[in-house]
Amino acid sequence: MHRELAIVLFVTILFKNSAARKSEEKCKEYADLVYEMENSPTLRINADSNKVSRCSVVETPLIIGGIQAKHAEFPHMAVIGYGKDVSWQCGGSIISENFILTAAHCMESPDKGPASKVRVGLINLLTPGGDMQERNVVERIKYPDYKFSVSYHDIALLKLEQPLKLNPQVRPACLEIESQLPGKSAIASGFGKTSYESSTGSNELMKVQLNYISENECKKTYAEDLGTRRLPDGLISSLFCAGIMEGGKDTCQGDSGGPLQRILAEPYCMYSIVGVTSFGKFCAFKSSPAIYTKVSCYLDWIENIVWP
Numbered sequence: 001m002h003r004e005l006a007i008v009l010f011v012t013i014l015f016k017n018s019a020a021r022k023s024e025e026k027c028k029e030y031a032d033l034v035y036e037m038e039n040s041p042t043l044r045i046n047a048d049s050n051k052v053s054r055c056s057v058v059e060t061p062l063i064i065g066g067i068q069a070k071h072a073e074f075p076h077m078a079v080i081g082y083g084k085d086v087s088w089q090c091g092g093s094i095i096s097e098n099f100i101l102t103a104a105h106c107m108e109s110p111d112k113g114p115a116s117k118v119r120v121g122l123i124n125l126l127t128p129g130g131d132m133q134e135r136n137v138v139e140r141i142k143y144p145d146y147k148f149s150v151s152y153h154d155i156a157l158l159k160l161e162q163p164l165k166l167n168p169q170v171r172p173a174c175l176e177i178e179s180q181l182p183g184k185s186a187i188a189s190g191f192g193k194t195s196y197e198s199s200t201g202s203n204e205l206m207k208v209q210l211n212y213i214s215e216n217e218c219k220k221t222y223a224e225d226l227g228t229r230r231l232p233d234g235l236i237s238s239l240f241c242a243g244i245m246e247g248g249k250d251t252c253q254g255d256s257g258g259p260l261q262r263i264l265a266e267p268y269c270m271y272s273i274v275g276v277t278s279f280g281k282f283c284a285f286k287s288s289p290a291i292y293t294k295v296s297c298y299l300d301w302i303e304n305i306v307w308p
Helices: 002-018 022-034 215-221 295-306
Strands: 035-039 049-053 077-082 087-094 099-102 113-120 133-142 156-160 185-190 206-213 239-243 259-263 271-279 290-294
Touching (some): 022 035, 022 295, 077 099, 087 259, 087 271, 099 271, 099 295
Antiparallel strands (some): 035 049, 099 156, 133 156, 185 206, 239 290, 271 290
C-alpha cells in the first residue's frame, strides 16, 4: 500500500515538474505566426499552398553602439503614448493580442497623465508604415507590490481596448522561464534617447547588444542607492544589471518599459523577454550599467492575468 502511494506521488510530482507553463505553450503557439500560406505559382486547378516563413529576426546581431532596427526585426516591440497630443515616452512588448508588458513607472507620465495609446508594427515614429496598429489602453495593471518611490517590482501590464491583429510583422514574444540569466548578453530595443545629452528620443527604433553585469559590479555601481528609499533592501533577486562597463552602449530615457531580449534556438524566429528596462544612472557612461526587472520572477502573476 505504501509502495503504491509512493509511486503515485512520484508520478504526480514528475508530471507537475515536466508540465509546460502556460507561457511556454503560448510561446510555441505564437511561433506559428511567422508563417504565411502562399499559393503555388503553378496555374493548375487545386494547386497546393506553401507555408512560407516571413522571419525578419537577425540571427547573429553584430552591434557596435546602437544601430537602427530593420523592418519587423522586433515584431513584439510596442511604443506607449500619453496625453491628448500624444507623446511617445515608453516602450513595451506584445505578449498576447490583448496585453503589453512594460514597466510599472510607465503606467503614467508625470506631465501627460496615464498611458492611453499603444502603437506596434513600426520602426519609425514619423513614418509608421502599413504594418502599424494603434490601440487604446483600457486598463493599467501594476504588480501589486510596486511602489512609485521604490525601484522594486517595476513591471506592469497594459490591457488593450481591441485585440491586435497578429501576423508575421506583429506578434508576441515569449517570456523567459529560466531563473538564471541565459548566456552572457542580450539585446535591448527602443525609441529612447541615443545619448545622455539628447533632449528627445529617437524617431527610429534602435537596438543594442548589452552584457549581463555581475551582481558585485552592479552593487558597486549603485552603492550610493543601496539602503536608501530607492533600493531600501539592496539589490534584490528580481533586479539585474546589463550594459557595457567600458561605456558607449546602453538604454536611455524613453527606453523604459521596453524589452531586454534574446533570440531563442527553439521555437524558430522567436525572442524571449529576459528583462524589462527599469532605470539607470547615466546613458552609456563608463561603469554605469542600467537596471532591469527580471521577467522570470513574475511569470505566475503575468500568466494569471494574461491567460487565466
